[in-house]
Amino acid sequence: MNKLISLFILSLLVINVFGKIGGKRVLVLLDEEQVKSTHSDFFDGLTKKGYELDFQKTDSKVQLQKYEDFLYDHLIILSVENDPTLTTNEILAFIDGGNNVIIAGSSIISETIRDVASDCGIEIEEDKTAVYDNFNFDKSQNDHSLLLADGLIKDSPIIVNNVKLPILFRGIGHKIRDNVLNYGILTASATAYSGKQSTKAAGKLQGKRVGLVSSLQARNNARVTFSGSLELLSNENLRNTKVSNKEFVEQLTSWTLQERGILRASDLSIVKVNPTSTDNNSSSTILLTVKDDIQYSLKIEEFQNGQWVPFVGKLQLEIICLDPYIRTFIQGNKQGLYQSTIQLPDVYGVFTFEGTVKVPGYGNLQSLVRHPIRPFRHDSYERFIPSAYPYYAASFSMIIGTFIFSIIFLLHRDSTKPTTSN
Template sequence: MRWLLAVLLGFWGACASALSSSGSRLLVVLEEDKGLYSNFWADLEARGYDITFESPKNDKLSLFSLGERAFDHLLILPPKSKGLGPALTPKLLLDFVNSEGNILLALSGKSSTASSISSLLLELDIHISPDRSSVVVDHFNYDILSAAEKHDVLLLPRPSPVRAELKPYFSGEGVLAFPRPAGQSLGAASPLLAPIVRAPETAYSYNAKEDAGTVEESFATGSQLALVSTLQARNSARFTVLGSVEALEDKWFSASVQGPKDKKPSKTENREFAKSITAWTFQEIGVLKVGKVEHYLSDKEGNIEGEVNPIIYRIKNDITFNIEISEYDFEKWVPYETPSEDELQLEFTMLSPWHRLNLQPKTRTENSTIYSTTFTSPDQHGIFSFRVNYNRPFLTNIEEKHEVTVRHFAHDEYPRSWKITGGWVWIAGLWSVIGGFLAFVFVWLYSAPSAAAEVKIKKVQ
């Protein structure tokens, strides 16, 4: 009996270790047959998710219970009806994000987008076609086997990082298939938005329900269109828009596709890409955690010379600052390594930064990296702050702020005048005056008058 209990506990521990860093409760909202995505559900369950399937028409559906989130993550598939119901209004979905819940929203170009979803996306500065029925096509990057006429199954390589200093969470080998995608346009003013997959330069969006053979006005064209886009809120909650829900179907997880310029068919990598998208959205990857934060008096080499985390320093002190950072990688915390072209920085600031310094890896533990730097406090007393503000696309935000006081020299801490080489000239001048005065007094006191002067004085008397 004991061995059975041990096996069950071991199995439970293995399952628990595979959970997302923010929880395993996943709500899937769909109206169509969930059997179309059986491999997708199996992959999620294998990674430890507790999936609940609900219809948006369910009157008992609620994202919150007793004022708390009832689920950790939400996956919304395109509904067949015109809306998502009273339990999934734009306000409630935004409240879910504000409560640190994560949302993966899938769209489709073959059906109209519900007005509530369109309103939600507008709140996040993500725009879709005004007619809400547009599909993205490309006459140069499509699958000739399944879309020889409509050209609405786009074939694209796995995406590269949008910037060189970002981690390649979604990159890889192979081709992705996006059947009948609904494109999005991202607002340029929000720093929280980031595209994962952009449409090719030759792609455009048009309303497939119109009978016109030509497209006079397009909602967006080329790289203005995002097929997969993300938003990471300031509380690090994640919201992802997948433009093609069909890309998650079983038949596209390992379909044979062939582009117009390809010599032979190849298998799609939709399954691995779906894993990357869900892992990022549900906070299995790209999650940073701050451990110990330390600062102390040190020598020039960073060796500690005082207590840890004091509340007061003196001007012109040598100070060392350490911060411990870990990254969650699917099932465990690992040391976080900044990309080669990126820097983690410390600001020693009052009203504005007096120092902005790059933090360098000092030591590594089994699940964290300790970044450190040593600097000299400025010749200015006041209230200062150690600040680490690290915000990067696809990484949770780090914002650490620790205040300290910097005082001036005490009266017995100033160096003596003879230790200041620049004052030697003035010290020499002072002592030369004193020496000259003493020499004059000595000469005046000990100089006797001459004999002729004494005779002259007697005659006057």
């Protein structure tokens, strides 16, 4: 019975935070109906994966949630010249609910989309501007705004990987904020610049700081991707075998819709390494004592190709009571199991065992469990401490001295006779 109670308490104290998967309901907002035909390959790819696409005009009245329940899992907005009926707060609330958004625009961006992008760390250039490059452009069309971009993100291969050919891009640029939550998925080359379409004069945004496609992964694992080019997703570019638009769009879309890079934790275990005879089952699982040697174990998996597979990386473990008393890193094995033997601090209280994984491109994983760490029992302390021997000697010497003095005082007789007066 004690063991069952302990396991029940442990289940109440464990908190696992990871991304959600499985949502297939997609709302697609379009300015023009013809986009459905010019970008049919992009939509067909989503349909083949089981996504349920609901096409609506941007000026039609739609709802993202009803009675505090979201009606869709993902939102795709293409060609955003007109303000959608959805407000900025509604879209941001959709993101705050853990849902994903894909936005692709052109040379004119509506104020609502600009506000959403700004809140997501993306500062879009002024309307009727474009990104130009006098060196890295499609020379077959002699158009300096039709870029051959190859500035792919390097530090997160989980987002886009194995894209060898350049990517055809024509559209508006943006600046991405210096934030750990933002990723510059595709940036321009060092010779590129953002300028007005009328004069083609260079503006302040130049070089590799010009963002072409950027993403945000929020702390709740919601993902938002903004592309300054609607042509990036068109059938013409996706079918062009001289560029890698198809591979790039497929990988970026699957990552944004949380088909990859999602982590989950399970099988959390915290046990004493050498339980004593006084430790019963419940105390070895729940009740810990200062300076105990414990074994921390956690299994982590990632969602890949429609199934959960072991995740091999590093787990940061912190043992916290107001401040971290222990911070260490645990390397996982091929089975995705993270184990380490740790000695608890010489401080008692309620401690939080916090295991976190933060890898660029992967969802944030946080596994929390709270354990009380108790002090030693009164009979667990050492009886005689070597450093206290002088105090022991002083105490016993006082006892012996008092005993000798008492014997002498009680047994001593005065040998002189008292004097008497006549």
